[in-house]
């Protein structure tokens with residue numbers, strides 16, 4: 001897996017002569033696995049065409065804050081939420097000044113203001129402009145606001161001057177973006193995650209199951225790996241590919257999942273129970289296919305083992321995080337689950353809504369502990385997973 005796989009990067013291109021290099025920056029980001037969307041300022045479009053950026057990024061180029069169609073769904077906010085990182089390359093002196101002042105007078109500055117994701121700025125300008133006190137002061141303001149400045153290079157410039165201000169090389173810029181995601185928050189930690197839906201046999205051809213896709217657990221596995229953890233995944237039925245850096249163990253029924261978890265729990269630092277495990281299984285599984293008769297059929301169900309509760313009861317228990325998929329009395333049910341299972345936190349998701357939760361690529365969750373709760377707003381499961389890992393490390397490590 002590449003360092004920017006599953007990462008969404010907005011590339012802001014402003015009005016510097018170096019904007020002609022922007023399509024190459026798009027390509028270098030894609031080489032590392034990123035999905036790129038470009039926001040082009042009006043001045044930027046004087047130096048590079050929208051078409052070349054559209055072709056390289058394979059996405060529509062955004063340039064207009066007043067795009068009526070896009071703004072029907074508050075396009076600039078949607079775009080900001082989509083991004084895992086915003087890179088401005090090249091960044092003109094004017095755009096740098098706008099950002100330092102917190103202005104929102106065009107699409108690029110509005111998108112930057114509407115996002116709390118990492119911001120990287122690669123200045124490119126004449127050496128005299130770059131040395132100007134105002135430009136340096138603006139860059140320092142942005143550094144204080146946690147932006148990363150990708151230092152320009154020294155050398156001969158388009159205007160014939162020699163000095164510092166040339167845009168950094170495209171591959172170095174892409175590399176700096178990828179370094180953002182190489183966190184060490186969970187380095188040296190072992191994480192065990194269950195995911196997907198369990199399957200309970202009724203007879204050799206039929207089963208009881210649920211709608212869980214495994215997407216949330218898989219996003220959590222990516223986020224843990226990104227943060228440096230060693231991840232083991234115990235999965236039921238899933239419709240997705242898992243991160244090859246994780247050790248994957250298949251366990252289809254609740255009983256098999258219980259056995260797999262118990263055999264692998266020793267030495268784990270964190271246990272995340274994300275699988276949708278059946279609460280019941282069939283008491284007597286038929287050896288042969290049940291034939292259709294013209295009368296009611298009663299299946300007797302018996303409770304399965306409570307995997308999360310059993311792990312929480314271990315003497316050397318890891319940090320235990322459970323998921324609660326609820327459709328009613330959400331917080332109350334989640335609080336009860338937190339108490340009954342004895343786990344450290346419950347991540348509550350409302351699975352009654354069609355646009356997120358089960359099967360969907362999006363989610364919205366509440367991270368609940370005995371002391372407090374923290375809402376993680378609707379976003380892609382990848383971004384929700386990274387936020388969950390941030391909250392988890394803040395609270396427990």
Ligand SMILES: Cc1cc2nc3c(=O)[nH]c(=O)nc-3n(C[C@H](O)[C@H](O)[C@H](O)COP(=O)(O)O)c2cc1C
Pocket residue numbers: 013014015016017018041042043044091092093094095096124125126129
């Ligand atoms: C030919 C030409 C080249 C320019 N090159 C740069 C440059 O390399 N860096 C810069 O900061 N501004 C440069 N400018 C000035 C910016 O294009 C100008 O400040 C513009 O307002 C920037 O708008 P933006 O920040 O919204 O993209 C150049 C202008 C012209 C006409």
